[in-house]
Amino acid sequence: MKFTFNINGTSQTVDIDKNTPLLWVVRDVLNLKGTKFGCGKAACGACTLHVDGESVRSCSYPIHFVEGKNVRTIEGLADGDNLHPVQQAWMEEVVPQCGYCQPGFMMATAAMLEKIPNPTDDDIDANIVNVCRCATYYRMRKAIHRAAEIKNANS
Amino acid sequence: MKKQHLPVLSFFLLIGIVILFMANTSITEKIAASTTTLTTPLTNEIGDEPFDKMMAVLTHKRCVNCHPSGDRPRQGEDSHIHNFEVQRGIDNHGVAALRCESCHQHENNDFSGVPGAPEWSLAPIEMAWEGLSRVEIVQSMLNPANNGGRNLEQIVEHLTEHELVLWAWEPGIDAAGNPREKPPVSKEEYIKAVKEWAESGAIIPEE
Numbered sequence: 001m002k003f004t005f006n007i008n009g010t011s012q013t014v015d016i017d018k019n020t021p022l023l024w025v026v027r028d029v030l031n032l033k034g035t036k037f038g039c040g041k042a043a044c045g046a047c048t049l050h051v052d053g054e055s056v057r058s059c060s061y062p063i064h065f066v067e068g069k070n071v072r073t074i075e076g077l078a079d080g081d082n083l084h085p086v087q088q089a090w091m092e093e094v095v096p097q098c099g100y101c102q103p104g105f106m107m108a109t110a111a112m113l114e115k116i117p118n119p120t121d122d123d124i125d126a127n128i129v130n131v132c133r134c135a136t137y138y139r140m141r142k143a144i145h146r147a148a149e150i151k152n153a154n155s
Numbered sequence: 156m157k158k159q160h161l162p163v164l165s166f167f168l169l170i171g172i173v174i175l176f177m178a179n180t181s182i183t184e185k186i187a188a189s190t191t192t193l194t195t196p197l198t199n200e201i202g203d204e205p206f207d208k209m210m211a212v213l214t215h216k217r218c219v220n221c222h223p224s225g226d227r228p229r230q231g232e233d234s235h236i237h238n239f240e241v242q243r244g245i246d247n248h249g250v251a252a253l254r255c256e257s258c259h260q261h262e263n264n265d266f267s268g269v270p271g272a273p274e275w276s277l278a279p280i281e282m283a284w285e286g287l288s289r290v291e292i293v294q295s296m297l298n299p300a301n302n303g304g305r306n307l308e309q310i311v312e313h314l315t316e317h318e319l320v321l322w323a324w325e326p327g328i329d330a331a332g333n334p335r336e337k338p339p340v341s342k343e344e345y346i347k348a349v350k351e352w353a354e355s356g357a358i359i360p361e362e
Contacts, residue, residue, distance in 0.1 A: 019266065021266065021267075040266075040267060041267045041268050041269065041330040042257075042258040042267050042269045043238070043239070043330075048257075054254060054256065054257065055252040055253070055254065055257050056256070056257055057257055057258050059267055060258055060260070060264050060266070060267035060269045061260060062260065062262075062264065065260055065261070108252045108253075109252070111251070111252040112251050112252035114251075115251035115252070116251050123250075123251075125240065126240060126242055126250050126253065127250050127251050127252040127253050128252065128253075129239040129240050129241075129253055
């Protein structure tokens with residue numbers, strides 16, 4: 001079946017089984033490798049991206065639900081050459097270790113900051129529940145607070 | 156190995172076994188503590204009365220897991236607290252970046268094992284059933300202050316037609332491919348029982 005949706009500002013049509021996970025389409029059909037496969041059961045969050053602005057675990061999101069919607073992946077987080085505040089903060093705080101899970105964390109954080117501009121530690125604990133095997137949680141927490149500062153200063 | 160070392164080795168082996176037993180007991184106790192009984196335990200026998208059949212469904216984990224008395228959903232066959240600190244949020248659909256629909260869509264996902272149905276969410280806190288008896292659940296269900304202002308006709312409609320309620324009979328499989336347990340009464344029997352109970356006056360038995 002054919003499904004048409006917008007991804008990172010570009011309209012795309014894919015012809016694929018309707019139950020194919022969005023993650024498969026993003027990585028293997030559209031060749032956007034930033035979004036990662038982690039657990040395959042919506043548990044770790046490595047595959048987090050945005051669908052109509054909401055944080056979604058794309059390994060558990062059949063492609064037919066994406067028809068007509070707007071998808072944003074880590075490749076579309078920056079505005080051209082202007083890095084997103086989350087990306088800036090991640091670099092400032094030198095967050096990643098192996099880096100594999102980081103796009104998922106960054107997309108979840110970006111979604112949270114749209115609704116909670118000044119997150120507390122409790123907000124971070126409640127919203128950002130992805131899994132990082134390198135345990136970079138401490139640096140991520142600092143980066144999330146820093147990203148909020150940058151975003152608020154820009155707006 | 157020298158023969159005279161055997162008693163010493165035997166002693167340390169015994170100590171090791173005792174420590175392992177204690178550790179295992181501790182883990183078992185922790186699991187038991189995190190798995191509370193949600194409602195009045197059901198016996199294996201379900202009464203013939205429509206009320207009994209209806210309540211055998213409404214007190215089943217497929218219903219009660221999302222009618223918690225707190226702000227954390229439960230999940231699984233053992234009704235454990237939902238993994239990943241999942242919370243109710245202000246609209247019963249989760250918090251800003253961890254919505255129910257971040258993982259749960261409008262249908263079961265048999266690839267990931269994530270269950271789904273339309274309007275997947277927690278029941279409002281006013282409709283908390285966890286820990287209540289059958290009578291208390293129905294009293295709450297019939298109370299317009301708790302049930303969103305529904306009259307009896309609307310309650311029956313919700314109980315017998317709402318896709319999220321009827322999902323209980325199509326719960327899909329978990330991530331390991333194991334089918335989720337269905338309520339102990341068939342969907343057809345349940346719907347018939349709800350309607351019969353309502354038509355006969357929605358009487359709440361004394362228990």
